[in-house]
């Protein structure tokens with residue numbers, strides 16, 4: 167019984183981290199039709215930046231802001247000076263994001279060396295939360311709370327504001343959105359910066375759980391991709407449900423079938439691709 | 453005599469290597485309806501897409517109320533006052549009816565007509581008011597067509613492009629669409645109407661342009677074509 171509860175909470179915490187990463191990835195994919203293969207590298211770089219900020223003496227909370235801000239500035243530059251110049255050439259855009267991912271990964275090894283670095287946990291959230299015989303790290307509960315708050319905030323932004331309606335219109339039918347006079351060229355940087363900021367801040371937030379190490383980027387990117395394929399491109403609800411599903415499978419899988427843990431992560435993706443190519447909540451097929 | 457709503461001359465359009473529109477020239481007079489006819493694949497939608505900027509085209513002149521719109525982006529052309537009711541309706545399925553109507557809504561700068569407001573739309577189309585909280589993707593075909601029309605009206609255009617608004621609709625819905633078109637014509641809006649329903653188009657249009665495999669096959673008053681079923685048969689192979 168304890169096992170199921172604890173692994174369930176672990177899955178929820180990991181799914182929460184995934185959602186922070188995948189929600190931006192999915193929106194960028196849905197609106198701009200760019201599979202941003204640097205998204206995992208943004209996550210890792212955000213974590214490293216946050217770590218250095220903490221080493222320099224700032225608090226964990228400020229480090230999260232710095233990580234998010236730094237990556238959103240990087241995202242703004244990449245969108246403005248690289249991706250926009252390649253607009254209308256999806257293959258070139260995807261390849262360039264792959265190249266950027268390699269450059270970031272190399273730069274990280276160069277700056278922060280190849281050793282895994284744990285990100286210190288904020289002292290106020292250290293320790294465990296106990297109910298009867300169950301003990302669960304408070305920090306993980308906090309991460310779950312952050313993800314659910316983020317989900318609610320993004321939902322509000324997307325579903326209840328005119329800006330959100332414009333973004334969803336662009337995800338539904340980009341040409342028609344443009345033909346109706348919606349200035350999608352202004353929406354692209356908004357969404358790209360938002361997604362980048364979430365990846366960067368999410369990296370810092372993940373630090374105390376996952377640590378930062380070379381390869382964190384390539385560990386996380388495929389999972390974000392699976393989440394988006396599962397949930398549907400450009401769907402916030404899809405990213406949320408998809409992240410939780412993958413979080414649970416990851417957590418129970420690692421505990422029950424450690425040898426197959428990585429393989430079974432991709433099973434739901436294969437199922438969805440064959441049975442419902444638009445994903446659970448999406449409209450565009452892959 | 454004001455300026456013309458739209459002047460097109462020497463318009464050529466391509467999809468990659470294939471040359472789809474050849475040297476099209478025609479004019480939409482202010483406040484008039486131009487019927488753009490032709491068989492399947494004649495190039496009507498391509499022509500509409502070229503006007504709104506969705507298809508890259510080159511033209512000697514492409515002027516909206518005397519202002520060149522050649523080479524502008526679709527959003528810029530739309531903001532200059534061109535409305536589009538696209539073929540296949542293409543409403544935003546995951547937006548509600550209300551959101552479809554308001555997401556791109558704007559007022560008209562040089563308003564000679566009263567602006568369309570949400571209230572006007574809901575008064576004219578009570579079905580849309582009833583369903584305003586519903587996702588547009590869940591509407592019936594006829595309702596979606598009305599929504600597509602109203603979505604365009606809410607941008608308060610000066611020139612509105614209809615691409616086969618009666619396609620795939622039941623006869624009584626087609627009659628409703630026709631009534632809307634007439635009402636818009638009588639309000640003084642300039643209109644391009646693409647139709648396969650020749651009878652409907654000739655009933656509403658002032659002028660007619662017939663395309664045949666990307667070339668202009670005929671230009672003239674709708675009234676003279678209406679009276680000449682032989683010519684219609686020859687141009688369009690129907691009727």
Ligand SMILES: Nc1ncnc2c1ncn2[C@@H]1O[C@H](COP(=O)(O)OP(=O)(O)OP(=O)(O)O)[C@@H](O)[C@H]1O
Pocket residue numbers: 467472490491492493494495496497498499539648
């Ligand atoms: N995206 C595209 N890529 C390549 N060729 C296209 C594309 N869209 C249309 N065509 C071709 O261009 C020609 C004109 O097509 P268009 O859609 O403009 O015709 P249409 O008159 O609107 O036909 P319909 O009455 O069936 O809507 C056709 O030969 C069509 O096959």
Ligand SMILES: [Mg+2]
Pocket residue numbers: 496497498539615
């Ligand atoms: Mg067509």
